[in-house]
Amino acid sequence: MTDVDIIPVSGLDTDGPGIRRFDAWADLFSTAVGHDLGAEPDERSAHELRVASSNPAIERIRYAARTPSGATIGALDLAFPLQDNTSHAFLRVAVDPGARRCGIGARLADLGEDLARARGRRTVQGQVAAAPEPDVPSPGAAFARARGYTLAQTLIRSDVSTLAAAGALAPPPAGYRIETVVGALPDAWLAAYALFQQRMSTDIPLGELALEEEAWDVERVAAHRDRLIRMGRTCVITMAVDAAGAPVGFTEIQHHPSLGALAYQQDTLVLGEYRGHGLGLILKATNLAALREALPGVETVRTWNADDNTHMLAVNTALGYRLSGLLTEWQLRLA
Ligand SMILES: CC(C)(COP(=O)(O)OP(=O)(O)OC[C@H]1O[C@@H](n2cnc3c(N)ncnc32)[C@H](O)[C@@H]1OP(=O)(O)O)[C@@H](O)C(=O)NCCC(=O)NCCS
DSSP states (O other): OOOOEEEEEOTTOOSHHHHHHHHHHHHHHHHHHHHHHTSOOOOOOHHHHHHHTTOTTEEEEEEEEEOTTOOEEEEEEEEEESSSOTTEEEEEEEEOGGGTTSSHHHHHHHHHHHHHHHTTOOEEEEEEEEOSSTTSOOHHHHHHHHTTOEEEEEEEEEEEETTGGGGGOOOOOTTEEEEEEESSOOGGGHHHHHHHHHHHTTSSOOTTOOOOOOOOOHHHHHHHHHHHHHHTOEEEEEEEEETTSOEEEEEEEEEOGGGTTEEEEEEEEEOGGGTTSSHHHHHHHHHHHHHHHHOTTOOEEEEEEETTOHHHHHHHHHHTOEEEEEEEEEEEEOO
């Protein structure tokens, strides 16, 4: 086995060596995942991860595997939700492509699962990004399978050109109004967002993933929105409102300047009782048009959807989204 030290790292460190340890840890995920994808990975920057580290709803434990000369060649990222899903742990492991198949990944995953067990967590979940072609080998999937994890869900990653989506814009159905904001979430929308986030956690196809409804209130939404602004993200949000003024659906795209021409689609939800009126398509088409106007340098929007989320996938196809990758979700029940 390669000689490595396993040392803790934290996004909250403010001293020089601590900051460098965290940067190297975050970079390793990009290097490892990018290697397996053969493409630019969808990894968050060290800066965004640092801001997210202050989220009181999630305890984060992180370790780096370092060589005697101080090079980071392995990384473990553990998240323990504290306000909901408190029997769960979310685990990610990455190993430098030049140090694979030496047991470093297994050592880090053993540590993560032991820590989860020690906290009384009973389910561990992890994600593996994969190329869209089914014949490209996925070390992450092989690793998860070898450790006894089972495939719980497959997500389809797809991309749309902001120009290709231009034709899909249509007026809302009678009785509904569509409103868009760019930037901070208006205070008047906080309560609606709390409901949407809560519903979003279980109102979408979850495959075999055992997840509970998330607990969102106005304070949690406000703190989350504050972190997004501190990360430096621009948020483009479109809301559908019924005749009585009640918010019934929303969609959101976020962009960070470091992403250049790429932006990420976030959650989209139409509350169950308001489905079937084409609001999902109108929300997303309106939001894409607003994004084009606000950020003309953005050329591509990227999204992930469960492979059995037929309604959302149909909306995306109508907007011009095309398959660009896969994300598999793995689950282990701890003994
Ligand atoms: C997945 C990953 C962490 C594995 O790291 P690693 O240090 O090479 O893993 P290990 O050496 O501990 O492998 C443990 C076992 O997993 C399985 N395994 C790992 N990589 C494999 C591969 N490429 N093909 C087949 N089996 C593999 C094997 O059973 C292996 O045992 P063995 O070498 O005795 O046969 C690494 O490939 C990586 O960083 N991938 C990108 C990130 C990722 O997908 N992470 C997934 C978990 S969230």
